[in-house]
Amino acid sequence: MMAEGEKRRGLSKSCALLIVIAGIERYAFKGVASNLVTYLTDVVKMSNSRAATTVNTWSGFTFMLPLFSAPFADSYWDRFFTILASSSLYFVGLVGLTYTAFDGSRSTTKTISLYFLYTSLSLIALGLGVLNPSLQAFGADQLDNDLDHDRETSLEVKSNRKSQFFQWWYFGVCVGSLLGVTVMAYIQDTFGWVLGFAIPTASMLLLILLFLCGCGVYVYADSGLDPKAKPFQRILEYIKGAARPVGRVQI
Numbered sequence: 676m677m678a679e680g681e682k683r684r685g686l687s688k689s690c691a692l693l694i695v696i697a698g699i700e701r702y703a704f705k706g707v708a709s710n711l712v713t714y715l716t717d718v719v720k721m722s723n724s725r726a727a728t729t730v731n732t733w734s735g736f737t738f739m740l741p742l743f744s745a746p747f748a749d750s751y752w753d754r755f756f757t758i759l760a761s762s763s764l765y766f767v768g769l770v771g772l773t774y775t776a777f778d779g780s781r782s783t784t785k786t787i788s789l790y791f792l793y794t795s796l797s798l799i800a801l802g803l804g805v806l807n808p809s810l811q812a813f814g815a816d817q818l819d820n821d822l823d824h825d826r827e828t829s830l831e832v833k834s835n836r837k838s839q840f841f842q843w844w845y846f847g848v849c850v851g852s853l854l855g856v857t858v859m860a861y862i863q864d865t866f867g868w869v870l871g872f873a874i875p876t877a878s879m880l881l882l883i884l885l886f887l888c889g890c891g892v893y894v895y896a897d898s899g900l901d902p903k904a905k906p907f908q909r910i911l912e913y914i915k916g917a918a919r920p921v922g923r924v925q926i
Contacts, residue, residue, distance in 0.1 A: 686818075686836070686839065686840055686843065687817055687818075687892070688889075688892045689817040689889055689892045689893050689894065690814060690817045690818055690840055691843075692885065692886075692888075692889045692892070693810065693813065693814040693817065693889075694814070694840075694843050694844050694846075694847040695847060695885065696810065696882050696885055696886055697810060697811070697814070697844060697847050697848055697851070698847035698848060698850055698851035699851060699878050699879075699881060699882045699885070700762075700765075700803075700806065700807075700810070700851065700879075700882060701847075701848045701849075701851030701852045701855060702851035702852070702854050702855040702859075702875070702878055703765075703769065703855065703875035703876075703878040703879050703882070704799075704803060704855065704875075705851070705852045705854075705855025705856050705859070706855040706856075706858075706859030706871070706874065706875040706878070707769070707772065707799070707859075707872065707875050708730070708734065709855060709856045709859065709860055710859070710860050710863050710864075710871070711730050711733075712726045712727055712730050713863075714776070714863070714868055715729060715730070718775075718776065718779045718780075718787065718868055719775075719779070719787050719789070719792065733796050733800060736800050736804075737799075737800040737803055737804055738804075739804075740800065740801070740803075740804025740805070741804050741805075741807055741808045743804075744804050744805045744808060744809075745808035745809075745812075748805065748808055748809045748812065749812060752809075754809050754812060754813045754816070754895075755813070755893065755895060757805060757809045758806060758809050758810055758813060758886060759883070759886065759887075760805075761801070761802045761803075761804075761805035761806040761809065762802060762806055762879065762882055762883050762886065763802075763883065764798055764801055764802035764805075765798070765799055765802025765803055765806060765879055766802070766876065766879040766880060766883060767798055767802075768795045768796065768797070768798030768799035768800075768801075768802055769795075769799060769872065769875055769876040769879055770795075770876055771791065771794065771795030771798065772792070772795040772796065772799065772872050772876075773869065773872040773873050773876050774791075774795075775787050775788075775791060775792050775795060776867075776868035776869045776871070776872050777869050779868070780867065780868070780869055811844070813893075814840070814844065816894055816895075817893065817894050818836070818837060818840050855875075859871060859874065859875065862874065
């Protein structure tokens with residue numbers, strides 16, 4: 676009975692902790708990104724078109740970066756230290772962004788250095804672009820380790836546990852995004868931008884501390900890939916392999 680209960684247990688502590696961390700990251704990002712155009716127009720005094728262009732360019736760079744960082748994170752970089760370094764970079768960028776809001780609030784001319792602002796946003800984009808793919812891959816490592824140790828567990832139970840993990844993962848991401856969009860927009864409009872950016876910054880600091888607290892329960896798995904292989908060449912081979920059956924379809 677105990678063995679059967681062990682086979683059907685829920686997610687491990689490391690998986691649950693990483694799900695919480697993913698939710699916190701989304702809360703911090705959405706808390707900044709969802710109202711950033713308003714900040715650039717009201718505080719930085721950009722025109723509406725320039726503010727929209729700035730946010731769209733920043734968002735595009737942020738969401739495209741994982742396409743380049745993920746292959747290197749999987750092939751060459753240690754995932755634990757990649758997450759730690761990228762989240763620290765993310766935190767530094769948020770500190771810089773919060774300082775721009777503080778500097779704008781106490782300045783009589785309400786002028787903010789655009790170079791400092793762009794540098795802060797760039798650090799956030801770099802940190803996020805490396806953190807997201809590494810964090811999810813690290814979470815999958817924890818799950819794979821659990822399933823590998825349950826050798827007598829049926830394929831159906833293993834499949835259900837994988838589904839459970841990714842369902843909770845995206846639930847945490849969606850909850851963090853929802854809170855970031857709603858709660859932080861209200862705080863920024865009601866209490867000001869300093870507090871509105873300081874809370875996501877504190878959330879990222881909490882993320883780093885929680886991540887470090889899990890050092891004793893994480894599974895530090897190798898990527899299983901040949902480090903000598905070229906990551907982008909491997910991606911092209913996968914695309915070619917997926918495209919071959921399409922060409923064989925008889926009409």
